[in-house]
Amino acid sequence: MQKVVPVDVIPVRAFKDNYVWTLRNAKHAAVVDPGEARPVLDYLSREKLELCAILATHHHPDHVGGIAELLEHHEVPVYGPRGEPIATLTRALSEGDRVSIRELGVDFSVLSIPGHTRAHVAYYGAGSLFCGDTLFACGCGRLFEGTAEQMYASLEKLRALPDDTKVYCGHEYTLANIGFAKAVEPEIGALRKREERDRKLRDAGQPTVPSTLGEEKATNPFLRCLEPAVVESANKYLGTRISDPIGVFAAIRDWKNRF
Numbered sequence: 001m002q003k004v005v006p007v008d009v010i011p012v013r014a015f016k017d018n019y020v021w022t023l024r025n026a027k028h029a030a031v032v033d034p035g036e037a038r039p040v041l042d043y044l045s046r047e048k049l050e051l052c053a054i055l056a057t058h059h060h061p062d063h064v065g066g067i068a069e070l071l072e073h074h075e076v077p078v079y080g081p082r083g084e085p086i087a088t089l090t091r092a093l094s095e096g097d098r099v100s101i102r103e104l105g106v107d108f109s110v111l112s113i114p115g116h117t118r119a120h121v122a123y124y125g126a127g128s129l130f131c132g133d134t135l136f137a138c139g140c141g142r143l144f145e146g147t148a149e150q151m152y153a154s155l156e157k158l159r160a161l162p163d164d165t166k167v168y169c170g171h172e173y174t175l176a177n178i179g180f181a182k183a184v185e186p187e188i189g190a191l192r193k194r195e196e197r198d199r200k201l202r203d204a205g206q207p208t209v210p211s212t213l214g215e216e217k218a219t220n221p222f223l224r225c226l227e228p229a230v231v232e233s234a235n236k237y238l239g240t241r242i243s244d245p246i247g248v249f250a251a252i253r254d255w256k257n258r259f
């Protein structure tokens with residue numbers, strides 16, 4: 001029999017469009033990428049929860065800026081990527097490491113997914129993926145410290161996870177991302193359906209995240225660099241003929257920056 005993991009994942013909002021994903025049961029909570037402390041502290045006190053761990057995907061301030069203040073109130077381990085400047089880190093992680101949060105009964109494997117930053121990591125476990133600013137709902141992160149080759153390989157690594165994996169990314173960017181995806185692949189019906197559903201969610205003030213990996217594979221252009229329509233659009237953008245997936249990825253990533 002499969003073990004049911006009794007853990008809920010709650011979006012605590014920070015800044016304009018960040019999500020601090022908060023894993024919780026009746027007593028304990030762990031947070032992923034607390035860019036701000038205040039909304040997390042408010043949630044914990046309102047729900048009478050004890051913080052038991054902090055997980056960071058990468059060093060950007062909107063993902064780690066709240067850690068020091070959380071530590072003033074809660075003495076907990078801070079997990080994050082080895083090789084990124086996160087002063088508050090107590091457990092440095094790299095590919096293949098595991099994070100066990102005993103209080104919540106969850107266990108994550110650490111995936112190294114560089115590209116957005118030099119040593120960005122994702123946490124995968126309990127059917128869920130916490131992927132920071134690498135894979136977004138219908139999009140992907142910008143290349144700040146890595147190359148297109150690295151980001152493409154990182155996205156392919158995530159793409160290999162099961163289709164029913166829930167994808168928890170760090171920002172609510174979905175509708176804008178869908179707008180771009182429609183420019184790349186105007187003909188896919190799944191994209192229109194996704195836009196309709198996600199627009200309704202946003203209109204109701206609800207998050208569009210998590211999505212599933214299967215949904216990303218069907219609609220996210222950055223996971224579809226071998227699709228003829230994506231290759232065709234990349235070629236139009238570049239004004240040349242290329243077909244290698246990394247070149248296609250680099251072209252649409254560049255296009256998205258100017259979109």
Ligand SMILES: [Zn+2]
Binds near residue numbers: 058116
């Ligand atoms: Zn970032």
